[in-house]
Each structure stands twice: as C-alpha cells, then as structure tokens.
Amino acid sequence: MLDVRRLQVLRAVVNGGSVSAAATALGYTPSAISQQVAVLEKETGTALLERVGRGVRPTAAGRLLAEHAAVIERRVAEAGAALADLLAGRSGSLTVRYFATAGASLVAPAVAAFRADHPGVRLDLGMTDPEDPLDEVLQGRADLAVVVQPRDQDHPGLHLVHLLDDPYRAVLGKGHPLTAKRVLDLADLAGEPWVGSERPGVCQDTVLDACATAGFRPDFAVDSEDYPTAQGFVAAGLGVALVPLLGLAARRHPGVTVRRLRAPEPVRSIHAAVRRTAWGRPALTRLVAALQATARA
Template identity: 70%
Template sequence: MQVLRAVVDHGSVSAAADALGYTPSAVSQQVSTLERETGTALLERIGRGVRPTAAGLLLAGHAAAIDRQVAEAGAALADLRAGRTGCLTVRYFTTAGSALVAPALAVFRREYPGVRLDLGLTDPVDPLIEVRDGRADLAVVFRSEEAPTGVRLVHLQDDPYRAVLPRGHRLAGRRVLDLSELADEPWVGAEPPGPCRSLVEEACDAAGFRPALAVDGADYVTAQGFVAAGLGVSLLPELGLTQRHPGVTVCRVRGPEPVRTLHAAVRESAWGQPVLGALVAALRSVAAPASAMRTV
C-alpha cells in the first residue's frame, strides 16, 4: 500500500521508483500484486503516466493514515522510553512513605515531570504481591529473607529500633541501653501483629524476656504519646521517630539491636527500564544521607 501511495503522490511509476529507491518494474509488480489481492484496478494509464482509480485513491488514503499512525506510535514510544510520558505504580508502607518515598519522588519528578505516579500503601499481609503480579512497578518493603523468584531487592537503608522512654525515666540519661534492662518495664505496643511486631518480640526473646504490654498504641505517633504520659516504654524504628514527641527520650539499644532492612522491590523482568532505574536511584540518594545521620 505504501508503494501505491508513492505512485499516487508522484504521478508515475518511474517517479515513485526513484523516490523509493526501487526499479520501475519492482513498483509495477507490487501494484499488480495488490490489484490481484484486492480484486480491483487501482491505477489507469493516461499518456505516459498513471492516475489512481477510486479504489486506488481509497487505499492510498489509508496508506497515508497508516504512515501517520506509525510515526505517532514511534514518537510515543520514544517519549515513553525517554521518560517524557508514562506511569509508574509505587507501593510503600506508611513510615517509608513520609520519610523516604515522598522526598525521593520530589527528586525524581525534577528529572521526569511527565511521568504520572500511582501511589498507594502495600498490602499488609503480602507487600510484594502487586510487584509479583505486575500491578506495581516498585514497592518499598522491609524484609530479611531472600527475594522470592522473579523479584529483585535493592537495598535502600537499615532502620534500627530505638528505646523510647518517658522524660525523667531512671534510664533516660543513658545513650545506650542493654535491651534486657527494659525487661521489667511496662511496654507500649506500637505496631499491629505482623513482621515489625515479630521483629521486636524476637529481639526481646533474644534478650531473655517477653515484654509485658500495658497499652497498645497502634501507631508510632500514638505510642509516643502513651510513653510521654508515663504508661510504659517502647521500641520504635528511626523512621517512626521523624516526628518526635517532646515528652520522650530516645536511646540506642544493644544485645540485640532490632533492625528493619528496607529494600526497593522490582520485578526482574522490569529491571533495566531507565525510568524505573531513575526512581530506584532517587530512593537510594535519599536513603544514603538518612542512614548517615542516624539518631544516637
């Protein structure tokens, strides 16, 4: 059809052949083949030239439309590959959203303002499910085990837990506490059942005790309020202490020190896409100085 369009545009077989870089006989053969396939005459001779029949004009018009669509598709693909357009679906857990994802997206959008972002929280039961199923491009997760098949984990930062005590507590003047020193204290819970709470419980088990929960704060801000009110002590990750309550004191712990390891989870099949790589780089650029400025 593109050969027929060239003949119609140039007014002769020889002129079309020159424009296309074909021989005149090759052009004639392709037009003849198209006439057999369509079962109708597409060109008629007039003197030394040719002119299109009604059917020829119709197909030449469609060929022009196809050319435009191919060009538009090529331009759209180039824009997508260059990051001028497109969409990234990003999932994250709550504390990572405010402390890590938000500033990283600000960095990313300065370079890729045309990329639309679909943001949302990870599934609390299985934070990798949307990445594995192809419904999310990237998820910020915390985990210690190996990546499941088909998922690549890129380390972002370690998020250590800190002891949070009421101001005026007998241990509040210490910079570092042995976790076992909190064994007899009432505790304020800060997390729902799940991997984060399990991490705290496992650390306490390793220190030789199971914390006696006096009140469940359900989230980090509320938990700090309960600690400040003197209802107990707590262990909170550093990312959960970005908004620190004025009525608490924060200390490092050891023996052991619980640590959440934060990763960007990406499907292996999507790894290498420039825009996705730029988002991972932005996350790492934000996480690096945050790790260097840990609370002590």
C-alpha cells in the first residue's frame, strides 16, 4: 500500500525540480524530503528520481506516481468539501416516513419548504408501517418518522419532537338531530351506532379512552379503518364517527356535518420521531424545524 503523504512529497519534488524546492514548499528539511522519497522508492521497488545537474527529474515511474498524487490531492480536497457540506446540512440524504393524513397536510408543505432551502439534500419519502411506525427509525432504516404518540411518553433510543395536537370532530349525517347543536358533549354520542374510523393502535386508543372518560363504550356498527370510508357510511345514515381535523382536511364528504366535541375533546398528538444518536445532525434538525413551522401555520 502506497503512503499518500509520501506521494505528495514526490509530487512536490517533481513540481519544484529539486529536493530543496520541495522542502521550502512543504516546510520540511531537505534531508527529510530525501528520506521520504527513499522510503517510497523502497516501497515501489524502483527509482523515482534521477539527478540532473543541481536538480532532479522524475523517472517514468516517478512521473506516473506524481500524476496520480495530483489526482489524489484533488479527491481529498473534494472529500473534505463534501464532508463539510454534509456536516453543515447542505448535502446528504434523509429517509422520512409518515402516515397518510400527516403526509398530505403536514409533511408535503414542510418538505417543499425544506427543499427550497436545502436543494442538495436528497429525501426518500414513504409511508410508515402501520403495525410498527417507529421500527424503521429504531433500526436505522429511516431518519425521521411522523407518528401519533401520547404526549410526554418516553421511548428508549428515540427523541420525540411534538409537532401539533390534532383534535377529533364528530361526523354526523346530514339531518341528524344532533346537528342542531354547535358543540357536542362526547356523551351525546353514547346511544348512537358508531362507524369505526381507526385501526387498532394509538389513535383508536385515544378515542376509546375519551369515551371511557365520558362514561360509555362506543357501539360499533361498522368498522372501516379509514376516514373517507367512515364518512361514506356516516353519509349513508349508518352511524356516527369521530375523525381528526387532519383527516377532514384531506377529504371531507359532502354528505356529512361536522361538530366540535367537549367533555372531553379527544386529541391525538403528532410527533417527529428521531433516533437519539442522530439528533443534532443539521439537515435533520432543519427538517424538523420545517415540520414545526408548517404545524404552526
């Protein structure tokens, strides 16, 4: 294996035409330069310089190695510049995962703003695994995931940044008697058939916990596991549903009426999840800042 530093010494001798010129350029003594060239010649097993008057000139092997040394020096400089860009957040790549309603209303505008300021950072965007939305981040396959998690809940190995609280709304069919009220107590829905809008997990638990606080358990007549389908069943008069604001922003069925809730108002908390070991990377923290700014807008 050739020593890169000795190659640079050889290149300085070839460019300067003498050992003394190379010593002056590199800040070494002439004897140190001669020693470095001698070791390189021993490593290569061939002469690299030949004397010409008071100076030296490269042999064919010496000229070849000096040319490669110039290429190496450029590549090392490029590597240093690329590393500086990466550490400053001007380049690199980020893998981002999100769930559907957050993707449309939160992630998309945040990514657009981030790309405008950081065009050199490549983004790999995709949906989270609904069964385990944090796994890709924990395993290092994703840098950030936008997820629903209870507030103030600690996850080993993860740094959670709160983005926004997304309150649920009551979704009623047009003409339902409860549409006469502008704000509903959650208990007003206790005797109604329900259309399920959530798959099992944190979001469904948020709804069920709120209903338990209001003193009842919903009677699910239909199970849909997504917001547009749930609204379709509600519009057809088959029950009532709870849908978060982001779900309604993405798509609102024309055949439903939406009302605020209280006592209590179910709220899901949306966070950006990042590995603790990755937190602090400039590009990553700036993407989180873009998500926070979008959430506040």
